[in-house]
Each structure stands twice: as structure tokens, then as C-alpha cells.
Amino acid sequence: MTHPRSIVFLTDYGLADEFVGICHGVMARIAPEAKVIDLTHAITRQDVLQGALVLARAGPYLPDRAVYVAVVDPGVGSDRRAIAVETGSGAVLVGPDNGLLSMAWEALGGARRAFEITAESLMLPTLSKTFHGRDVFTPLAAHLAAGVSIEDVGPQIDVADLEVVELPAPMVAPGKVGARVVAVDGFGNVQLNVRPEDIQRAGLGDRLSVHGRSAPRVSVFADLHEHALGVIVDSQGYVALVVNQGSAAELLELRPGGTVVIE
Amino acid sequence: MTHPRSIVFLTDYGLADEFVGICHGVMARIAPEAKVIDLTHAITRQDVLQGALVLARAGPYLPDRAVYVAVVDPGVGSDRRAIAVETGSGAVLVGPDNGLLSMAWEALGGARRAFEITAESLMLPTLSKTFHGRDVFTPLAAHLAAGVSIEDVGPQIDVADLEVVELPAPMVAPGKVGARVVAVDGFGNVQLNVRPEDIQRAGLGDRLSVHGRSAPRVSVFADLHEHALGVIVDSQGYVALVVNQGSAAELLELRPGGTVVIE
Amino acid sequence: MTHPRSIVFLTDYGLADEFVGICHGVMARIAPEAKVIDLTHAITRQDVLQGALVLARAGPYLPDRAVYVAVVDPGVGSDRRAIAVETGSGAVLVGPDNGLLSMAWEALGGARRAFEITAESLMLPTLSKTFHGRDVFTPLAAHLAAGVSIEDVGPQIDVADLEVVELPAPMVAPGKVGARVVAVDGFGNVQLNVRPEDIQRAGLGDRLSVHGRSAPRVSVFADLHEHALGVIVDSQGYVALVVNQGSAAELLELRPGGTVVIE
Numbered sequence: 001m002t003h004p005r006s007i008v009f010l011t012d013y014g015l016a017d018e019f020v021g022i023c024h025g026v027m028a029r030i031a032p033e034a035k036v037i038d039l040t041h042a043i044t045r046q047d048v049l050q051g052a053l054v055l056a057r058a059g060p061y062l063p064d065r066a067v068y069v070a071v072v073d074p075g076v077g078s079d080r081r082a083i084a085v086e087t088g089s090g091a092v093l094v095g096p097d098n099g100l101l102s103m104a105w106e107a108l109g110g111a112r113r114a115f116e117i118t119a120e121s122l123m124l125p126t127l128s129k130t131f132h133g134r135d136v137f138t139p140l141a142a143h144l145a146a147g148v149s150i151e152d153v154g155p156q157i158d159v160a161d162l163e164v165v166e167l168p169a170p171m172v173a174p175g176k177v178g179a180r181v182v183a184v185d186g187f188g189n190v191q192l193n194v195r196p197e198d199i200q201r202a203g204l205g206d207r208l209s210v211h212g213r214s215a216p217r218v219s220v221f222a223d224l225h226e227h228a229l230g231v232i233v234d235s236q237g238y239v240a241l242v243v244n245q246g247s248a249a250e251l252l253e254l255r256p257g258g259t260v261v262i263e
Numbered sequence: 264m265t266h267p268r269s270i271v272f273l274t275d276y277g278l279a280d281e282f283v284g285i286c287h288g289v290m291a292r293i294a295p296e297a298k299v300i301d302l303t304h305a306i307t308r309q310d311v312l313q314g315a316l317v318l319a320r321a322g323p324y325l326p327d328r329a330v331y332v333a334v335v336d337p338g339v340g341s342d343r344r345a346i347a348v349e350t351g352s353g354a355v356l357v358g359p360d361n362g363l364l365s366m367a368w369e370a371l372g373g374a375r376r377a378f379e380i381t382a383e384s385l386m387l388p389t390l391s392k393t394f395h396g397r398d399v400f401t402p403l404a405a406h407l408a409a410g411v412s413i414e415d416v417g418p419q420i421d422v423a424d425l426e427v428v429e430l431p432a433p434m435v436a437p438g439k440v441g442a443r444v445v446a447v448d449g450f451g452n453v454q455l456n457v458r459p460e461d462i463q464r465a466g467l468g469d470r471l472s473v474h475g476r477s478a479p480r481v482s483v484f485a486d487l488h489e490h491a492l493g494v495i496v497d498s499q500g501y502v503a504l505v506v507n508q509g510s511a512a513e514l515l516e517l518r519p520g521g522t523v524v525i526e
Numbered sequence: 527m528t529h530p531r532s533i534v535f536l537t538d539y540g541l542a543d544e545f546v547g548i549c550h551g552v553m554a555r556i557a558p559e560a561k562v563i564d565l566t567h568a569i570t571r572q573d574v575l576q577g578a579l580v581l582a583r584a585g586p587y588l589p590d591r592a593v594y595v596a597v598v599d600p601g602v603g604s605d606r607r608a609i610a611v612e613t614g615s616g617a618v619l620v621g622p623d624n625g626l627l628s629m630a631w632e633a634l635g636g637a638r639r640a641f642e643i644t645a646e647s648l649m650l651p652t653l654s655k656t657f658h659g660r661d662v663f664t665p666l667a668a669h670l671a672a673g674v675s676i677e678d679v680g681p682q683i684d685v686a687d688l689e690v691v692e693l694p695a696p697m698v699a700p701g702k703v704g705a706r707v708v709a710v711d712g713f714g715n716v717q718l719n720v721r722p723e724d725i726q727r728a729g730l731g732d733r734l735s736v737h738g739r740s741a742p743r744v745s746v747f748a749d750l751h752e753h754a755l756g757v758i759v760d761s762q763g764y765v766a767l768v769v770n771q772g773s774a775a776e777l778l779e780l781r782p783g784g785t786v787v788i789e
Contacts, residue, residue, distance in 0.1 A: 006291060014712040015278065015541065018580050021565035025588035028532060028563055032589065037291055039284035045713065046771070054281050060389070061397065062288035063295065074771065077746030126586070129746045131761035134587065186277040187308065220340030220392045235394035245309070245337065269554060278541065300554055302547035317544050323652070324660065325551035326558065449540040450571065483603030483655045498657035508572070508600065 004034040005145045006063040010055055011071040011133060012043040019131070023138040026124065030142035037062065046074040048100050050256065052165050053182060056103035057236050059091075068104060069141035070095040077129040082117035082136050083162065084144070084153050092150060094141045096132070099165030111159040118154035170194045177202045181258040182238070188247020190254050192262075194239040199262070209263050210241060211252055221245075231262070267297040268408045269326040273318055274334040274396060275306040282394070286401040289387065293405035300325065309337040311363050313519065315428050316445060319366035320499050322354075331367060332404035333358040340392040345380035345399050346425065347407070347416050355413060357404045359395070362428030374422040381417035433457045440465045444521040445501070451510020453517050455525075457502040462525070472526050473504060474515055484508075494525070530560040531671045532589040536581055537597040537659060538569040545657070549664040552650065556668035563588065572600040574626050576782065578691050579708060582629035583762050585617075594630060595667035596621040603655040608643035608662050609688065610670070610679050618676060620667045622658070625691030637685040644680035696720045703728045707784040708764070714773020716780050718788075720765040725788070735789050736767060737778055747771075757788070 007027060013019040020041050027036055039058055043051040051072035062068075073080075073096045081097040088109020093101040094117075105111040117136060120127070122143050124135045140153060170193050171178035177199060179192040199208075199217075206217040208231050216224075217231045224230045224244035229251060234240040241248040241260070254260060270290060276282040283304050290299055302321055306314040314335035325331075336343075336359045344360040351372020356364040357380075368374040380399060383390070385406050387398040403416060433456050434441035440462060442455040462471075462480075469480040471494050479487075480494045487493045487507035492514060497503040504511040504523070517523060533553060539545040546567050553562055565584055569577040577598035588594075599606075599622045607623040614635020619627040620643075631637040643662060646653070648669050650661040666679060696719050697704035703725060705718040725734075725743075732743040734757050742750075743757045750756045750770035755777060760766040767774040767786070780786060 006295070008288070010281075010284075015566070016568045016712045018536075018566035018568075018584060019711075021536075021563060022584055022587045024563045025534070025565070025584065028561060028589050029587070032532070032561065035291060035295065037284060037287045039288070040278070040281035042279045042281075058281060058285055058288065061285045061292070061387075063291050075748060078748035124587075126761070128761035130758065134761065185282075186279045222338060222341035232393065235389070235391035235397065269558070271551070273544075273547075298554060298558065300547060300550045302551070303541070303544035305542045305544075321544060321548055321551065324548045324555070324650075326554050448545075449542045485601060485604035495656065498652070498654035498660065 004031050004147070006066045007031070007034050007036045007141050007145050008039050008058075008062050008066045008068045009036055009138070010039040010043065010051060010068070011041045012045050012047065012051065013041050013071070013133065015041055019133065023133055026134055026138050027142040030139055031146040034142065034145040043072050044256065046072060048072050048074070048098055049165050049167070050183065051100050052103040053167065055101070056107040059104065059107045065090045067091070067141045067145045068093045068101070069137050070100050071133040071137055072100050073098065073132065076132050082132065083157070084115045084117055084140065084150050085111050085159070085162070086113045086150055088112050092144055094137050094144070097163050099163040102162065102164035111162065113150070114157050114159045114162055115150055116154045116157050119152060122148065122153060167193050170198050172198050172202050174203055175263060177204070177262045179239070179260050179262060181254050181256050181260065183256055184249040184254065188243065188249040189234065190241040190248045190252065191234055191236070192239050192241070192260065194262070195237065196233050196239060199239065204262065210260060215241065267294050267410070269329045270294070270297050270299045270404050270408050271302050271321070271325050271329045271331045272299055272401070273302040273306065273314060273331070274304045275308050275310065275314065276304050276334070276396065278304055282396065286396055289397055289401050290405040293402055294409040297405065297408040306335050307519065309335060311335050311337070311361055312428050312430070313446065314363050315366040316430065318364070319370040322367060322370045328353045330354070330404045330408045331356045331364070332400050333363050334396040334400055335363050336361065336395065339395050344420075345395065346420070347378045347380055347403065347413050348374050348422070348425070349376045349413055351375050355407055357400050357407070360426050362426040365425065365427035374425065376413070377420050377422045377425055378413055379417045379420050382415060385411065385416060430456050433461050435461050435465050437466055438526060440467070440525045442502070442523050442525060444517050444519050444523065446519055447512040447517065451506065451512040452497065453504040453511045453515065454497055454499070455502050455504070455523065457525070458500065459496050459502060462502065467525065473523060478504065530557050530673070532592045533557070533560050533562045533667050533671050534565050534584075534588050534592045534594045535562055535664070536565040536569065536577060536594070537567045538571050538573065538577065539567050539597070539659065541567055545659065549659055552660055552664050553668040556665055557672040560668065560671040569598050570782065572598060573782075574598050574600070574624055575691050575693070576709065577626050578629040579693065581627070582633040585630060585633045591616040593617070593667045593671045594619045594627070595663050596626050597659040597663055598626050599624065599658065602658050607683075608658065609683070610641045610643055610666065610676050611637050611685070611688070612639045612676055614638050618670055620663050620670070623689050625689040628688065628690035637688065639676070640683050640685045640688055641676055642680045642683050645678060648674065648679060693719050696724050698724050698728050700729055701789060703730070703788045705765070705786050705788060707780050707782050707786065709782055710775040710780065714769065714775040715760065716767040716774045716778070717760055717762070718765050718767070718786065720788070721763065722759050722765060725765065730788065736786060741767065
């Protein structure tokens with residue numbers, strides 16, 4: 001293979017420290033020709049579910065057969081396993097075995113084979129107890145991108161034994177959908193764990209309300225008056241609460257993990 | 264052409280979400296060899312004028328014949344047009360037709376030809392109403408960088424019909440310059456819409472004052488006492504209020520869009 | 527040389543402005559093929575010691591023979607020199623002569639030769655008094671990465687005359703180590719200027735206390751109860767105060783430069 005595979009990199013490290021830069025250095029040493037795409041480093045600290053969601057939804061927009069390396073890892077240094085998972089689509093996912101990768105492999109054709117990462121020759125000699133992003137995960141991803149076989153990272157393990165995380169489903173009743181806030185973006189748009197078909201199953205139409213406020217269903221922001229609340233289907237196909245030229249999260253005082261009832 | 268053109272990428276998306284990373288993925292799928300330069304993603308949300316200024320001033324420092332893709336787009340999903348503009352210098356600008364690109368084409372040799380982006384084959388099939396950065400603008404920029412002709416993006420339109428934005432001029436009177444705050448940088452330096460020649464036209468010398476405070480005109484920070492206010496010509500040729508080892512914006516309580524009188 | 531050298535880029539510019547993006551543009555114009563690794567741009571404004579520490583510790587994780595360009599430069603525009611330093615390991619360091627580079631050359635085999643940067647042909651014609659990152663340092667780094675000889679940047683200077691910065695040593699007494707906070711990372715972990723051997727020299731064991739609170743020495747976060755304070759050796763080999771699933775910096779109200787006594 002002439003060209004190395006692309007690497008997709010997601011963490012909760014933030015950009016206030018040099019952690020992400022150090023990992024880029026590590027990958028550049030091992031696979032200097034590989035393109036590294038920073039998906040995001042702003043996952044809420046140790047929020048494995050949020051990381052899993054972002055990773056899974058990004059798949060269609062990322063290079064095929066990429067090597068994904070994701071680190072949201074509250075259990076670093078404990079006995080949680082480090083894993084590499086090959087998906088049905090030919091991508092490889094690298095990270096801790098805490099469910100972080102599980103939604104992504106579902107979105108990428110399923111987990112075809114999984115391996116526990118144990119080969120010390122593919123890790124850094126500085127192997128620390130606290131920074132496996134630098135010492136275990138990104139070096140391994142770079143080796144895989146550069147052509148190392150997934151079979152060389154360690155013993156194969158049963159995909160049925162891997163940890164998974166799941167998004168709770170909304171509660172749908174006649175005239176009501178009980179929803180959970182999945183994410184709030186930088187514009188204050190509130191993404192819910194609700195699909196348009198859930199609204200329909202509840203028998204609701206376009207005249208919705210949230211917390212006693214009118215929230216008409218619209219197709220674009222510009223259909224709302226300035227500063228008015230509305231419901232749209234967002235760019236990922238989920239129902240979201242939005243305010244035209246404003247923040248729905250602020251207006252409704254909602255944060256990720258919060259609950260809301262659409263009526 | 265062996266090498267793809269470079270892509271310059273500016274938005275108001277911020278880095279707290281994965282939006283920028285997703286767009287990088289989209290571009291890497293279409294033009295894997297193109298270098299993408301993140302000019303900034305920290306434009307104040309929906310501040311088209313600020314985005315236009317940053318884009319226009321950056322030109323001399325960016326690769327020639329780059330494809331610029333800029334997204335500050337309060338009208339996303341409305342009937343505002345999506346455009347690609349070829350400049351006199353050979354650059355191409357891609358973004359919404361809301362004036363965001365207008366100062367850049369002036370700085371890059373003028374708008375030679377403009378096209379409305381309508382070719383769905385150059386967009387993503389997921390075409391959403393809210394995320395045209397992902398679905399329209401960055402895929403188009405990547406196609407152009409990879410060699411697609413600007414004539415293939417859609418019908419040619421009259422450059423005279425394009426939206427433009429303009430920086431208001433300062434008010435110059437004998438002994439006074441009424442200025443507007445164009446930008447505040449991370450160090451607290453306050454850039455004004457004032458050129459050194461405006462100071463001269465007002466008949467002012469080097470002993471200036473602002474809000475009743477002495478603000479001598481100096482050529483470098485180090486000419487000021489520590490924590491002292493002064494006036495310099497900044498790295499873009501504009502008059503700026505600065506504090507040595509401190510923040511002029513905090514001292515004078517100034518924000519972008521605010522006004523100030525230099526005497 | 528077929529391939530340009532990699533460039534490592536560190537500043538205190540932050541990402542709220544376009545400064546970093548502009549510098550990337552400058553480097554892409556001069557050395558389009560060079561890989562640029564953003565080590566971090568979040569050094570505390572004008573904190574030369576912090577920048578020096580981050581740069582020095584990153585070396586083992588960055589490409590060999592890289593060109594480092596670092597800008598934390600309170601004296602910009604004054605008569606402080608701009609320098610390029612060749613290290614024993616074959617790396618080159620570019621930046622202001624204020625000590626910022628000094629810990630890095632120690633870590634990279636010592637300063638073999640140093641040159642003052644005076645060649646205007648290697649700077650930008652827009653040479654400003656305030657933005658030497660754009661006009662002097664990054665263009666020079668890109669020219670060096672592209673193959674220009676360090677001997678062409680200006681006159682050779684005596685390495686013994688270069689400015690240096692040093693980390694103060696901890697105060698070690700029987701039963702006590704007086705420490706300084708070197709850094710607080712985004713997780714709230716507090717890195718001290720203390721090595722494990724300092725703890726040992728003080729005759730302290732694993733049952734430590736800090737500010738009257740019990741802080742057992744553990745090897746991984748997971749050895750601590752949730753929200754409990756502890757002492758670990760961090761991924762750089764330094765003693766750090768940590769809280770499992772929490773912020774030691776918040777708990778103890780500590781900031782970089784602060785002091786703490788371990789007993």
C-alpha cells in the first residue's frame with residue numbers, strides 16, 4: 001500500500017494543554033505520511049456516552065477505511081482493556097474497552113474482529129499509568145495506519161464480550177414525548193434523543209409546546225421570528241429545540257443529560 | 264495539475280463541537296491531498312462583518328490561488344444564495360452571498376466572475392437545512408481544490424448583484440477622531456477603524472488621549488511603562504489602543520462595535 | 527533532501543484570534559510540503575517559563591531533527607534578539623532570546639551553535655513591531671524546514687551569551703517538601719517541581735498530607751476513592767496532586783506559581 005490510511009482522532013483532552021499536540025508528535029514519528037483529522041477534543045471530560053455518539057455519527061463524513069483513535073477513559077490505569085476493533089466497513093477503531101467505540105462499530109458495519117492491545121513493541125517505552133493516549137492508543141493507531149496488521153496488536157478476543165453503551169430511548173405516550181438532552185452545541189441548539197417518527201407515534205403535529213412555551217415545528221431557522229423557540233430536525237436527523245438567533249439551551253435552562261417533555 | 268490547491272477555512276463554528284472536524288473529514292474524502300489551513304473558527308457567532316474583515320486581511324499571508332471557504336451564515340436554510348467567486352488574483356471564494364466574501368475579493372484583485380452553487384452532484388446527499396458548511400460549502404471547496412472547474416458549480420451570476428459589507432469610516436474633525444472598535448484580540452488590544460493618516464488629518468500629534476486618559480503614540484509596546492495605555496499602529500496598519508503587559512479592552516471597557524474618541 | 531523537515535509550533539496566541547492561522551498560511555507559502563505540528567497555543571500569555579517547560583518535555587514525542595518555532599515574547603519590538611539554535615540532536619530552535627528555548631536545547635543535546643536572525647530576505651516585507659511570529663519567526667522556521675542553512679540566517683553568536691530560564695528546585699527538609707506548582711492541566715491535576723526522589727530525601731513514605739488533608743501516594747487514579755485526593759507520579763515523571771474524578775486545583779485552590787507543602 002503506497003498511501004497510509006487516514007487517522008481520525010477524538011478525545012476529551014481539550015486544547016488548553018499540550019496533550020493533543022504531543023499525540024500528534026507521536027503519530028508523526030511513526031506514520032509521518034498519514035493524514036490526521038481532529039474530529040474533536042472537546043468531549044465533556046470522561047463523558048463516554050457523548051464521545052460514543054459523536055464518533056458514531058461522524059462516520060459517513062470521514063474517509064473510508066480510516067483508523068479511528070478515541071480516548072475518553074475514566075478507567076485509565078485500571079484493568080480495563082485496550083482494544084482494536086475491525087469493522088464490517090473496513091475501518092479500525094482503537095481505544096479503551098469502555099463502550100466508547102461501540103456505537104461507531106455499529107454504524108460502520110458491525111464489529112468483525114476484536115483484539116486486546118498487549119504488544120509492547122507497538123507502545124511507547126515511557127508507558128505511563130495516566131496517559132495511554134500518548135503511550136498506547138495513538139502509537140498503535142499510527143502503526144496500523146502505516147501498515148501493521150491488526151493481528152499483531154495482541155490476542156483476539158470475543159466481540160460479544162466488549163463493553164457497549166446505549167442511548168436511552170424516549171418515552172412516547174399519546175400526546176407526549178419524554179425526551180433526554182443528548183447534546184447542546186455551541187449555538188445553544190438542544191439535540192434530543194428523539195426521531196421525527198417518535199413525534200408522529202405520539203400523535204403530535206406541528207404545533208408543539210415545551211415547558212409550556214409554544215414551539216412550532218419548522219424546517220429552517222429562518223421560518224421562526226427572531227428569538228422565537230422552535231422544533232427542527234437537525235443535520236443528524238434528530239429532533240432539536242432551537243431559537244432563531246439565540247440559544248434554546250439558555251432559554252429553557254437545559255444541559256446534556258437533562259429531560260424535557262414535548263407536548 | 265499535479266498538486267491540488269490549498270484550502271483556507273474560516274467559520275464561526277468554534278471548537279467546542281465536532282462541526283469543524285466533520286468538515287475536515289468531508290474535505291479529506293473529496294480532496295485527500297489538499298492542504299487545509301484553518302484560518303480561524305472563532306469568528307463571533309453570526310458576525311458577518313468580522314468574518315469579512317479577517318478574511319480580507321489574511322490574504323497576503325495565505326497561499327496564492329487558494330480556495331477559500333468561509334461560513335458565517337445567519338441566513339442558512341433561507342433563500343440566500345450560495346456562491347463561488349473567482350478573483351483577479353486567481354483565488355476562489357466559496358460561501359454564502361451575505362457579504363462575508365466581499366472584502367476578500369476586493370483585497371484579491373476584485374470579483375472577476377461569480378457563480379451560484381446549484382450542482383447537487385457537488386454537494387453531499389445528506390443535504391440538510393442547517394449545516395451547509397458540511398453539505399454544500401466544504402464539499403464544493405474540496406471539489407474545486409481537486410480540479411473541478413468553477414463553471415461547473417452552477418449558473419454564472421452578475422458580480423454587481425452580489426451582497427457586500429463595508430467598514431464604516433471614522434469621523435475626523437479638527438482635534439478629534441471618532442472611531443469604532445473593529446476587533447479586540449486575545450491580548451486585549453483594541454483595533455480601531457482608523458488609519459495613521461486619519462490621526463494626521465485631525466491635526467493630532469503624538470500626545471493623544473482617550474476617555475480622558477493620556478495615551479501617547481508609541482511605536483512598540485516596550486516604549487510604554489508597564490500597565491500604561493498607548494496608541495500604536497498594529498501589524499495590519501490600523502491604529503490600536505494597547506496596554507503594555509495588560510488589556511486595553513478591560514481598562515477602557517471596550518468591545519467590538521463600541522465607539523471611542525481620540526483627542 | 528527530498529522531504530522538508532517537520533515544524534513544531536508553540537505560542538501563547540490562543541485560538542480566539544486568527545494569529546495561529548495566519549502563521550500557518552505564512553509557513554504554507556514558504557514550505558508547502560512541511561508538516562506543521564501544533565504543540566500548543568495555550569501557553570499562559572507571556573509566561574516564558576511555562577513555554578520553556580512544555581517545549582523541553584515534549585522533545586521525546588516529536589519528530590527527530592524537527593524545526594521548533596516558539597513564540598512567547600513579552601519583549602517583542604524591543605532590542606531582545608531573535609535567534610536560531612542548533613542542538614546536539616540535530617534539531618533547530620527558532621524564537622526570541624528570552625530563555626524560552628533554553629530548556630529545550632538542554633533536553634535536545636545542548637546548544638551546539640547559535641545565530642542571530644538578521645537576514646531580511648528570510649523575513650516578511652510587512653515586518654511589524656508587534657507580530658514577529660508572523661513576520662520573523664514562522665517564515666524563518668519554514669525556510670529552514672525547506673532547506674535553507676542555519677548559517678544564512680545571520681551572524682553566529684556565542685551560546686554562552688544566550689538567555690536561560692530555570693525551574694526553581696523544591697525545598698527539601700526532614701519530613702517536608704516545599705513545592706511550587708509548575709502547571710495545572712485541564713483535568714485539574716497539579717504538577718509540582720518535585721521528583722519522587724525528593725519525597726524520599728525528605729524521609730516521607732506513602733502516607734502524605736497536603737494542607738492538612740490526607741493525600742496517599744498511589745500509582746493510578748483508580749486506586750483512590752471517587753473525589754479523594756492523592757499523590758501520583760505523572761506521565762512526565764513529576765509528582766502531581768490529583769483527585770479521582772475531580773480537580774485537585776479546585777479542591778486546594780492552587781494555580782501555577784503557587785506554593786504547597788507536602789508532609
